[in-house]
Amino acid sequence: MMRNRGRPVAALVLSLALVWPILTPPAAQAAPPPPPLAATPPMGFNNWNAFGCDVNETLIKETADVLVSSGLKDAGYQYVNIDDCWSLRERGPDGRLVPDPAKFPSGIEGVADYVHSKGLKLGIYGDAGTKTCAGYPGSLGHEELDAQTWADWGVDYLKYDNCNNQSDGSQEDYVRRYTAMRQALDRTGRTIVYSICEWGTSQPWTWAKGIGHLWRTTGDISDNWASLRSIIRQNAPLAPYAGPGHWNDPDMLEIGNGGMTATEYRTHMSMWAMMAAPLIIGTDLRTASAETMAILGNRELIAIDQDRLGVQGAVVSDENGLMVLDKPLAGGDRAIALYNSTDTLATVGVATGETGLRRAGAYRLTDVWTGATTQVRSTISAGVPAHGTVVYRVRPLRDPATVAPAVAVGAGLGTVVPGPTSDTTPPTTGPASADGATPATAASEPAGDDTPATAGPEPAGGGALTTTVTNRGVGAIRDLSVAAEVPAGWTAAPATPARRARLATDATLETTWQIGVPADTPAGRYPIDVTASYRWGPRQRAATTSSQIIAVVVTAPEDGRRHLSTISPVTSANATGPVEADQSNGGPLENDGNLITIAGQVHTRGLGTTTGSELRYYLGGRCSRLVTDVGIDDEAAGGPATFTVYADDTAAAASGPVAAGEAPKTLTADLTGAAWLRLVAESAATGTHADWATPVLTCGGVPDDSPVLPESRTLFSFETGTEGFTIANPGDGGTVAQSPLFHTEGANGLKVSTPVAGNWFGRPLSTPLDLSGATMLRFDLKAGDVGTVGEIAVQVGEGFSWCQGGLWTWTNPHSSKTVTERFDQLSCPAGVTLDRSDVRAVWVFLNTGGEVLIDNVRAE
Known part of the structure; x- marks a missing residue:
């Protein structure tokens, strides 16, 4: 114990008294508040x-x-x-x-x-x-x-x-x-x-x-x-x-x-x-x-x-389907997400100065999915797969020489069409080497460019691939070479250099490749792996970075007459939101439209676009005709608009100006021999809701009176009355009556007064339905003042077993749509098999306590 060497006791007591308020918090000081409930997301x-x-x-x-x-x-x-x-x-x-x-x-x-x-x-x-x-x-x-x-x-x-x-x-x-x-x-x-x-x-x-x-x-x-x-x-x-x-x-x-x-x-x-x-x-x-x-x-x-x-991550950039989010984290790190909502590989990036990162000479990136650690100088970027997201945890880095540089590998590939390759070029499979060991295919107009191919019904096979390799790290990378691994039977050859002795920070090597695809290649999605090999750092360590792009091979439609809305376009550009199949454009989001309606005429099939749109379909010279109605959708004023159908680069049919409220015009386009079909809707001001109503494409020389695929079988159309529709649960309420106010087939539909809690409307059948060839049930509806839920169920077998899907499709007030239930979504009681050849009753569910109009209950 230390002794008090000559200091008066009174002075010591006084000094303690002076510091005591500092050592002891005042009784009135409040305790810190507890964290809120759900302090982090549940x-x-x-x-x-x-x-x-x-x-x-x-x-x-x-x-x-x-x-x-x-x-x-x-x-x-x-x-x-x-x-x-x-x-x-x-x-x-x-x-x-x-x-x-x-x-x-x-x-x-x-x-x-x-x-x-x-x-x-x-x-x-x-x-x-x-x-x-x-x-x-x-x-x-x-x-x-x-x-x-x-x-x-x-x-x-x-x-x-x-x-x-x-x-x-x-x-x-x-x-x-x-x-x-x-x-x-x-x-x-x-x-x-x-x-x-x-x-x-x-x-x-x-x-x-x-x-x-x-x-x-x-x-x-x-x-x-x-x-x-x-x-x-x-x-x-x-x-x-x-x-x-x-x-x-x-x-x-x-x-x-x-x-x-x-x-x-x-x-x-x-x-x-x-x-x-x-x-x-x-x-x-x-x-x-x-x-x-x-x-x-x-x-x-x-x-x-x-x-x-x-803190919720903030949107730093959002353009052309590519989005970057920046989220601050405790301790000073930041999370950076590179999100690619497009349908192909894309390079997504952001300058560090556009984020909340503090200024530094280099940054350390940790990929939260792979655990890989890299460094960048001033730009965070990566080749992000279609529909993919790369997330990095990022912090400043003092010594970048010990961490591998971030190298972004990107690629772009137009439409790939199978077809003949050059007679002078033997087929080669596997990766194309950087020195071009894989021979090039025949030169051709690459299908998928902004300008459609016009070489005739059988364009040369393949497409054009462009690869990019960008060094984002501090310090150059050396001995860079790029390889493209294609599916078996395909060919790939670099048409421009695929090797670089030295690639400086933020420099890019871009290489163009010719891709050859055998003529008998089925339509589908095929991976192409692009790999960059290089050396980095003072010790020249070897490293590789790879990305995968999906080649979409398109082939001509099969023989028959088909609703065009059932065929996927090769490219689709629209001024507002996506092009919608079998509904109007609606707005900027997917599936936000109504049934296509032009001057009061309702169509269950078609393409909802806005003016300033173009859709491209590959025909391969196999199709002969397109017939479609066109007009301005009733859901939004606008126009006039002009609709043009192109066979390759030739205008095969055009509407002239079509005004809002005007009855739909019918266009018939001769597509004989055309490799490509284009649908273009234009107006002085883009964004007018422009419909291609009930477009039917004929291919393979089939007769004009052939059934349109997919075939649809109407079960109830309400042209002769309510067709026996009743209520499954009478105690829950509801009424039905024939009505001309809404119809997608014939001149009448069914007006249903729904109870708040809902009810099932339909009827048992005197003779069982055989729906063996059908895959789904559908009906069209238009909601009243309060909107409605829609669902479909069936009863099967002698026991009238109830099979229901549990899907609750919501329709907003005064909106319309087609409610669909696939048979494979329906669940039956234990021990009951859904026998499509023995359907004993069909029911639709509606609710919310208002009037709902329905029509055309059908199997497809």
């Missing part, structure tokens, strides 16, 4: 995307088990959420919601206890309307009782939907309905995450902070690329509205459900993480593949999504 599971209404206690418990055993719980997934259809159809005598005892014999409370015992949390589903989307009791007017019921059961998360909402459509009503449940949840005293699911209808990002912890920004996701791309485009610009405790929700994950490629599922996970979106798994984890589990369990990507700063 992670977990929901059954709807994979199971729909087929939810039960066993599924939920087994999913909880898998979350733990697979390591997904440790990765951050904690909520196990039950969606719609968990309750009985009626409330109990005390007014409370009642779990279906067949599905949940332990009740929701028993399931919650099991889930909690696993260290996980339980979610439930409710609806801010009188009925849920599947027709079960909603919580509108029952908020206090339902919130307390869920709290008593031990629920930790509420997804609150928007069906049958009785709304006047105003934002004020949406705020009122969702605030009522927020206040009811608060009064329970239980901590419950509140997920507002009103589909982005009232722009909840502008009002729901402080009410919900997350809010849907879009309509329902589907397990296909068009849906994913559309949702990314809608949600990405909303970064300013997200943060800890309040998140933009672009809907649940479809990863693993089979409708997309692995590349598209990685984009799904990547963009959700970059957008700080909730990660709610929507696949059957009990049977998920190793690839699916690896995508869902990517710890580096989850860390980006769950970063404690809670």
